[in-house]
Amino acid sequence: MSVAIVTDSSSRLPATLLDEHAILQVPLYLKTEDGVEYAEGVDDVPSDVISSMKVTTSGANLGDLKRAYAQAWEASEGDGVVAVHMSRRLSGTWSAARLAAEEMDGRVRVVDSRSVGISLGLTTMAAAQAAEAGGSRDAVYETAVRAAATAESMLCVQALDNLRRSGRISAASHLLGSALAIKPILHMSDGLLTLRERHRTSTKAIAKMLDAAVELAGDDAVTIGVQHCQNPELADAVLAQVTERVENVTSTIVVDLGAVLGIHVGPGAVGVTLGYGLAPLS
The missing domain is CATH 3.30.1180.10 (Hypothetical Protein Tm841; Chain: A;domain 3)
Structure with a gap:
């Protein structure tokens, strides 16, 4: 197989690209003032929440990350996993990702994209292209780090x-x-x-x-x-x-x-x- 790629929903990659390149995506979350929680990319989020004064957001949670990494590891058939996430300075997602990766005994490498939005998406795509070209886990990781540094x-x-x-x-x-x-x-x-x-x-x-x-x-x-x-x-x-x-x-x-x-x-x-x-x- 090839190295498997994981990202989070702040990458904003469309479903067509995620599916075509077998990229796993974990959701970010938001909660309305009346306690309703939505998982981005999973649930239908009302368009008017963006203008609400009392909506809170949170990063990817540890449970979702663990499940995604385990699924990606299985899909890679032993080639490894590279997870590309939003900047550690903007969200707790990266810290949670590191904790999830530690439980995978070195099978997952986590990239701090130093960005968010489609900049993260393009870094994720660089990793996916490197994986499809046959790169090793470490080579795919380095490709993503370079892409993040130059975006x-x-x-x-x-x-x-x-x-x-x-x-x-x-x-x-x-x-x-x-x-x-x-x-x-x-x-x-x-x-x-x-x-x-x-x-x-x-x-x-x-x-x-x-x-x-x-x-x-x-x-x-x-x-x-x-x-x-x-x-x-x-x-x-x-x-x-x-x-x-x-x-x-x-x-x-x-x-x-x-x-x-x-x-x-x-x-x-x-x-x-x-x-x-x-x-x-x-």
Whole structure:
């Protein structure tokens, strides 16, 4: 067989890619103010929870991770498991994953993607492609680590309320200011969501994000991911603009951020991620 790959639902990989590449996914969770719990990617989550003031989120739990790793180990027929999860600095998922891996006696290696969203998804896909090419468990692990280290991810949000409530932005959050008109460009830096730039209008922020993506891509072959929170029309427009300006695009993917991530960034958010070293996504 080949090395088996596991990720969590914050990767935002569509079911078609998960199924095609036999990637196992463990859910993140959210709980409404009346105590109803939903497992992302398993349960149908009401679309209006993203705007709720009293919804809480939690990472993948230990039981789900243990079951996924055991299933992946069996599927690998002894070749091993590589688990690629969201940044340890954003969630307890990575810590739970390490505990689950310790019970597998060295059969599972856990990668801190240092990211979340489709950046995690592209790192997971890099691992899956390396596994399908016949790489050993350690070689697949190293491929994922390199992909995580080189990925670039930026996000424009439309409102600041969700960010302030979430606590998922770094200590530089005070730079966002108090004016409701501020439209920040955020990016992943050392595993944290941090402020890159701030602008007065969404149009200006998105234009600057696109300029940065084009500059970062340069002449390299890149996979472009666009992610959004309940804003598919804007996501399509962003993808069209960035692909028109980037010379060497290997493939593209557009995904919704889903409920768990959406609660933290708010409706209307849109972002661009660049992944390097991937074969075309199928």
